[in-house]
Amino acid sequence: MHEFQKKYENEINELVRASRVCAQKGYVSSHGGNLSYRVAKNIVLITPTKLSKEQVGFDDVVIVNMNGEMLFAAENRRPTGETPMHINMYLKRPDLNAIVHAHPPVLTGFAIAHSDLLSKPLLPEIVIEVGPVLSVDYAEPLSKELAAAFDKVLDYSNAFLMKNHGVMVCAKEGIARALEFSDMLEAMAVSLITAQSLGSVNFLTEKDLKKLENVLRTRSMPFPGNPEKVKSLNELFINDRKKQNREK
Numbered sequence: 001m002h003e004f005q006k007k008y009e010n011e012i013n014e015l016v017r018a019s020r021v022c023a024q025k026g027y028v029s030s031h032g033g034n035l036s037y038r039v040a041k042n043i044v045l046i047t048p049t050k051l052s053k054e055q056v057g058f059d060d061v062v063i064v065n066m067n068g069e070m071l072f073a074a075e076n077r078r079p080t081g082e083t084p085m086h087i088n089m090y091l092k093r094p095d096l097n098a099i100v101h102a103h104p105p106v107l108t109g110f111a112i113a114h115s116d117l118l119s120k121p122l123l124p125e126i127v128i129e130v131g132p133v134l135s136v137d138y139a140e141p142l143s144k145e146l147a148a149a150f151d152k153v154l155d156y157s158n159a160f161l162m163k164n165h166g167v168m169v170c171a172k173e174g175i176a177r178a179l180e181f182s183d184m185l186e187a188m189a190v191s192l193i194t195a196q197s198l199g200s201v202n203f204l205t206e207k208d209l210k211k212l213e214n215v216l217r218t219r220s221m222p223f224p225g226n227p228e229k230v231k232s233l234n235e236l237f238i239n240d241r242k243k244q245n246r247e248k
Contacts, residue, residue, distance in 0.1 A: 002063075002072045004043070004063050004071055004072050005058070005059075005063075005072065008039050008043070008045065008063075011037055011039045011045060011175075012045055012058055012061050013058065014037065014174065014175050014176060015035060015036075015037045015045050015047070015056075015061055015175050016056055016057060016058055016060075016061065017176075018035055018100070018175045018176060018178070018179045019035050019047055019053040019054075019056040020053065020054050020056065021179060022035065022053050022100065022102055022179060022182070023052060023053040023054035024054065025104075025183070026104070026105065027100075027102040027103065027104045027182060027186070028053045028102050028103055029103070030052060031049070031050050031051060031052060032053075032102075032103055032166075033047075033053055033100075033101050033102040033103060033166070034046065034047050034080035034082050034083075034086070034101050035047050035053070035098075035099065035100050035101070035175060035178075036083075036086040036090075036098070036099045036175075037097065037098050037174070037175040038090050038096070038097040038098070039097075041066075042065050042066050043063060043064075043065060043071065044063070044064050044065070044066065044086065044087070044090065045061050045062070045063055046061070046062050046063075046064060046079050046080060046083055046086060047060075047061065047062070047079075047080055048060050048061070048062050048073070048077040048078060048079060048080065049078050049079065049080045049081055051077075059074050059077075060074065060077055062077055062078065062079040064079055064083060064087075066087060066090065066091065067087075068083050068084060068087050081141075081142040082101065082141065082142055082146075084144065084147045085101075085146055085147040085150070085168075086099050086101075088147040088148070088150065089150060089154060089168070089170065092150075092151070092154055092155075093154055093155070093170070093226055095172050095222075095226065095227055096158070096170045096171065096172055097171070097172060097173075097174065098170065098171045098172075098173075098174050098175040098177065098178040099168060099169070099170050099171075099178060100168070100169045100170075100175070100178045100179055100181075100182050101166060101167070101168050101169075102166055102167060102169070102182060103165075103166035103167070104166075104167065104182065104185075104186040104189075106186055106189040106190050106193065107133075107161065107166070107167050107185060107186055107189050108165075108166050108167070109189075110133075110161060110189060111135075111161045111162055111163055111164060111165060111166060111167065112163075112164055114135070114163055116135060117192060117201065118132070118133035118161060118185070118188070118189060118192070119132040119133055119134055119135065119237075120132070120203045120237065121203050121204035121208070121209060121233075121237040122188060122191075122192065122201075122203060122204070123188055123191075124204070124208075124212055125184065126184060126185065126188055127204065127209065127212055127224075127233060127237070128212050128215065128216055128221065128224070128233070129158075129181065129184075129224065130157065130158050130159050130169075130181050130184065130185065130224055131156065131157035131158050131159065131223075131224025131225050131230075131236055132156070132157050132159075132224075132236055132237060133157065133159045133160065133161050133167075133185060134153040134156060134157045134159070134160050134161065135153075135160075135161050135162075135163060136149045136150055136153060136160050136161065136162045136163065136168075137149050137163060138162070138163040138164045138165065141165065146162075149162075150168075154226070155225055155226035155228075155229040155230070156225045156226070156229070156230065156236055157224055157225050157236070158170045158171065158172075158181065158224050158225065159181065159185055167182070167185070169181045169182045169185065172222070204237075206234055209233040209234050209237060210233075210234070212233055213232065213233050213234075216233075223236075224236065
């Protein structure tokens with residue numbers, strides 16, 4: 001066993017489990033998607049390229065530094081081609097330590113539709129724990145352009161809808177939490193479609209968000225997004241909606 005594998009054995013096992021669960025839930029298929037887990041300031045565990053997430057095992061996990069350079073990989077393994085996108089997000093959001101990039105069917109449907117409804121305040125748990133699901137313009141997968149496409153929105157949420165591609169879901173509390181957020185978002189997307197079929201989608205109000213802010217402050221919980229930039233839920237949701245209305 002490599003020295004890094006010994007040191008981060010528990011974390012590697014967590015990433016393996018998250019990868020397999022992601023596949024079992026149908027959030028990824030074939031070689032699609034990728035997961036990463038930053039376990040130290042300069043050390044990132046990441047899933048390999050060209051391997052089904054359901055097949056990822058302990059020795060398949062690749063270890064890279066924050067320059068994207070391999071510190072460890074089994075002889076027949078290389079990191080996902082979207083490693084630069086993960087590294088870019090960690091560099092610009094040092095508060096994050098886990099990322100799940102997947103293609104959950106319902107969320108990906110919203111990405112294909114270019115819908116912004118998931119960026120609205122719909123459910124309190126999502127509002128306070130994840131933030132708005134912000135759209136990222138389409139860019140070719142595996143490209144530097146895709147990594148750079150996140151720059152405009154990265155500070156303002158922990159979840160991002162890539163147009164005609166899928167989602168990136170981030171967490172500050174580990175890879176299991178990032179997967180839990182993915183579950184929450186996929187469930188919210190299903191609920192939103194149900195609400196639409198019933199004829200009415202209602203958003204939380206500015207007053208509702210103020211009360212949720214008090215919950216965060218009372219419990220000393222961080223706001224979603226970059227803690228250096230985000231100080232208010234209204235800033236993330238209501239003000240953004242007013243800006244969009246003015247632009248229309």
